[in-house]
Amino acid sequence: MNEIIFNRVIMEADYMIKTEKTIHEIAEVFNVSKSTVYKDLQERLPLINKSMYNEVDRILKHHIKIRHLRGGESTKKKYLKLKEITTN
Numbered sequence: 001m002n003e004i005i006f007n008r009v010i011m012e013a014d015y016m017i018k019t020e021k022t023i024h025e026i027a028e029v030f031n032v033s034k035s036t037v038y039k040d041l042q043e044r045l046p047l048i049n050k051s052m053y054n055e056v057d058r059i060l061k062h063h064i065k066i067r068h069l070r071g072g073e074s075t076k077k078k079y080l081k082l083k084e085i086t087t088n
Contacts, residue, residue: 001044001047001048005040005044006048008030008032008040009040009041009044009045009048010048010049010052011030012026012030012037012040012041013040013041013045013049013052013053013055013056014052015029015030016041016056016059017052017055017056017059020059020062022063023037023038023041023060023063041053041056041060042060
């Protein structure tokens with residue numbers, strides 16, 4: 001594995017463990033695509049560091065579990081903002 005990729009995988013995993021950010025947020029921070037972050041954390045990380053992978057996997061499963069709640073909040077904010085714009 002390329003040293004640059006190796007270092008990126010470790011940094012992404014460390015960042016997720018420290019902040020519990022989503023894949024989308026990590027992709028923005030590291031300036032890579034969401035699919036790259038997903039591949040790094042799901043396919044490459046277990047080959048590099050199994051204990052980090054276990055922690056990241058726990059966080060990802062939590063994000064999946066609460067995904068419907070975050071989506072509902074985003075939709076609510078979107079429509080409240082639209083309502084505010086149209087009433088002014």
